[in-house]
Amino acid sequence: MSRQHSRIPNIHRKTEVELEIMREAGRIVAKALAAVGEIIEPGVSTAKIDRLAEQVIVSSGAVPSFKGYHGYPATICADPDDIVVHGIPSEEMILEEGQIFGVDVGAEWNGYHGDAAVTFAVGDISVEKRALMDKTREARDAGIAAAMAGNHLVAISSAVENCVARAGFSIVRDLVGHGIGRAMHEPPQVPNFVEEGQFPEYGLTLRPGHTLAIEPMVNLGTHRITQDADHWTIRTADRLPSAHFEHTIAISRNGPVILTLP
Numbered sequence: 001m002s003r004q005h006s007r008i009p010n011i012h013r014k015t016e017v018e019l020e021i022m023r024e025a026g027r028i029v030a031k032a033l034a035a036v037g038e039i040i041e042p043g044v045s046t047a048k049i050d051r052l053a054e055q056v057i058v059s060s061g062a063v064p065s066f067k068g069y070h071g072y073p074a075t076i077c078a079d080p081d082d083i084v085v086h087g088i089p090s091e092e093m094i095l096e097e098g099q100i101f102g103v104d105v106g107a108e109w110n111g112y113h114g115d116a117a118v119t120f121a122v123g124d125i126s127v128e129k130r131a132l133m134d135k136t137r138e139a140r141d142a143g144i145a146a147a148m149a150g151n152h153l154v155a156i157s158s159a160v161e162n163c164v165a166r167a168g169f170s171i172v173r174d175l176v177g178h179g180i181g182r183a184m185h186e187p188p189q190v191p192n193f194v195e196e197g198q199f200p201e202y203g204l205t206l207r208p209g210h211t212l213a214i215e216p217m218v219n220l221g222t223h224r225i226t227q228d229a230d231h232w233t234i235r236t237a238d239r240l241p242s243a244h245f246e247h248t249i250a251i252s253r254n255g256p257v258i259l260t261l262p
């Protein structure tokens with residue numbers, strides 16, 4: 001989500017019942033991403049990928065979270081190479097050999113949302129793109145590992161940032177992770193970097209029942225981004241590739257629990 005001005009938020013802690021529902025929403029999202037992964041190859045249209053994701057979600061009794069969200073027209077975001085996030089799938093947008101391709105999916109089940117993203121390789125990809133993908137997944141997982149009850153939220157931001165900085169890639173700063181639950185975007189914002197004074201959320205103490213979408217967007221070149229005339233598609237300013245991985249997680253007494261798993 002795009003970064004907002006915010007006050008220190010009061011964060012709803014989900015009950016066990018709510019967490020069970022969110023686990024199911026997350027399972028449906030994971031199922032959609034797994035199905036999509038099976039058909040990723042050069043020549044496939046992103047519209048076809050969108051239809052498959054929607055079919056999995058709807059046949060599971062859920063509703064695509066993105067469709068209709070501020071007028072967004074599709075079930076997935078389709079994000080090849082220089083598209084960072086919010087690319088709109090279409091019959092004309094066809095996967096090409098050598099691309100990295102981000103797919104972002106959300107599903108609402110019984111009033112609660114799951115949100116996750118995976119970046120896939122389309123055929124053989126360059127060593128550089130492979131490293132970018134691997135590092136972005138690793139950064140997401142480092143952020144998740146830092147999501148321990150009792151930690152301040154900044155521990156997540158710092159873990160993600162340190163992981164990416166060591167590799168020499170850059171982190172998108174104008175988009176952040178987010179709380180999630182009855183709404184796809186709830187407080188707190190979850191920045192993927194530490195910038196003193198910028199986010200009151202940094203000081204939030206993580207507690208069991210907090211549910212977060214942790215989603216680093218990592219660029220090969222500049223961290224800067226631009227928006228297309230469609231008012232959705234976000235690209236890297238230098239048009240170099242970008243990768244994106246996201247999980248919805250719950251904070252628990254026994255450490256982070258990933259909700260967007262099959």
Ligand code: MF3
Pocket residue numbers: 001002065066067069072077086104106115116178213215246
């Ligand atoms: N995971 C993306 C986000 O948190 C979902 C975008 S949904 C869209 O921003 F509907 F805005 F495309």
Ligand code: CO
Pocket residue numbers: 001115116177178213215246
């Ligand atoms: Co998200």
